[in-house]
Amino acid sequence: MTPVFRFEPGTTPLLVSAPHVGTHIPEHLAERMTPAALEVPDTDWHIDRLYDFARELGAGMLAATHSRYVVDLNRDPENRSLYPGADNTEVCPTSRFDKQPVYRDGRAPDAAETARRVERYWRPYHDVLDAELRRLEARHGIALLFDAHSILSRVPRFFEGRLPDLNLGTGGGVSADPALIRRLGDIVRGAAGFTAAVDGRFKGGYITRHFGRPAEARHAVQLEMAQCVYMDEAPPWAFREDRAQRVRPVLRRLLETMLAWAGSRN
Numbered sequence: 001m002t003p004v005f006r007f008e009p010g011t012t013p014l015l016v017s018a019p020h021v022g023t024h025i026p027e028h029l030a031e032r033m034t035p036a037a038l039e040v041p042d043t044d045w046h047i048d049r050l051y052d053f054a055r056e057l058g059a060g061m062l063a064a065t066h067s068r069y070v071v072d073l074n075r076d077p078e079n080r081s082l083y084p085g086a087d088n089t090e091v092c093p094t095s096r097f098d099k100q101p102v103y104r105d106g107r108a109p110d111a112a113e114t115a116r117r118v119e120r121y122w123r124p125y126h127d128v129l130d131a132e133l134r135r136l137e138a139r140h141g142i143a144l145l146f147d148a149h150s151i152l153s154r155v156p157r158f159f160e161g162r163l164p165d166l167n168l169g170t171g172g173g174v175s176a177d178p179a180l181i182r183r184l185g186d187i188v189r190g191a192a193g194f195t196a197a198v199d200g201r202f203k204g205g206y207i208t209r210h211f212g213r214p215a216e217a218r219h220a221v222q223l224e225m226a227q228c229v230y231m232d233e234a235p236p237w238a239f240r241e242d243r244a245q246r247v248r249p250v251l252r253r254l255l256e257t258m259l260a261w262a263g264s265r266n
Helices: 052-057 113-141 177-187 206-211 241-264
Strands: 005-007 014-018 058-063 144-153 167-171 196-198 218-226
Touching: 005 113, 014 113, 014 241, 058 113, 113 206, 144 206, 144 241, 167 177, 167 206, 177 196, 177 206, 177 218, 177 241, 196 241, 206 218, 218 241
Parallel strands: 014 058, 014 144, 144 218, 167 196
Antiparallel strands: 005 058, 167 218
16 A cells, blocks of 8 residues: 655754655555546646755655545645645645546546545545644654645646746745745745745645744745646656756755754744
């Protein structure tokens, strides 16, 4: 049985989470899905490879192994909308970002199955997130969470036109200390050759909003990146090292700034 996540603890207060990098779909679910769904196009492709330098900084790494079509780890387990009034996909998505169906006719999960999947696949990831942030806070006096994401630069279902390259989300300024948010915001806005937004279309998903508790010394941010920044936006979704080399210094500076800010508080 494929584990639901890969986890490597770090030596610093920082944990990098990649909840949408997984592509595995268990056979008993795959047989109910459409051929289009089995292409798993809405994956945050290669995010773990893009952030491979994080281990050098002493950050812990937590990455999903299963596709978001099995369960979306960055959604509310009760299916409450992250963006009320906007188009949202569910905790067990029934359609791709381009609105093609995930399931063959009559094979979508009902509420009972959704609840079982939350317990089987969603809960373990969140349990280890919670436990590791508690451990980091106990050991270092502070815990930092960087939730790493990517998405096609053009998804009409969710936003008009082209998405900015770098999209920092902080739940509208509440998931991390304001001073840290300002520093990180300055980095993405000042990144030469890239467009950026702070708490724009992407304000942070469930993970950032739930685990970002500055009053409890837990600070969380999400970075949603346009995939054209580091890869080809069409099958076979190839990683582009030439593009990655341009953006990695910006990503590294974000993580280094989080660690430096945490260190300055001791």
